[in-house]
Amino acid sequence: MADADHPAPAQPPVHEAIEQWVTELTHHLEIEDTEVDIDELLRIAGEAAHTVVRPAAPVTTFILGYVTGLAEASGQADHHKALKAATQVTRNRLQQRSQAPK
Numbered sequence: 847m848a849d850a851d852h853p854a855p856a857q858p859p860v861h862e863a864i865e866q867w868v869t870e871l872t873h874h875l876e877i878e879d880t881e882v883d884i885d886e887l888l889r890i891a892g893e894a895a896h897t898v899v900r901p902a903a904p905v906t907t908f909i910l911g912y913v914t915g916l917a918e919a920s921g922q923a924d925h926h927k928a929l930k931a932a933t934q935v936t937r938n939r940l941q942q943r944s945q946a947p948k
Contacts, residue, residue, distance in 0.1 A: 864888075880925065890933055897940045910936060 861884070868882050890910065891903035898906075910932050917928035 883929075886933065890936060893937065893940050897944050906936060 864884050868884060872878050872880055872882065887907055887910075891907050894906035895901075895903040910929065913932045914925060914928040917923045917932075918925050922928065923931065
């Protein structure tokens with residue numbers, strides 16, 4: 847069930863358009879073998895947008911991708927483990943922010 851903390855995954859045709867875009871973009875960036883969990887990225891972006899401010903969504907996903915790439919390139923972790931760890935750190939920070947007194 848969707849709520850402010852866990853938005854519902856995008857549904858077709860929006861989801862199909864995103865999948866096509868990801869396929870096109872990863873092809874042209876020559877990273878076709880990279881797994882892109884669209885629903886998870888949209889969820890974390892939504893959490894950032896609702897917890898911080900709306901423009902935090904793309905910035906958050908950029909940072910997640912960047913740190914994941916750094917960890918993978920340096921041999922610290924494979925892509926899946928690096929992204930999972932970075933996402934968990936991000937979620938923890940967002941949860942702490944959402945519970946902080948305003």
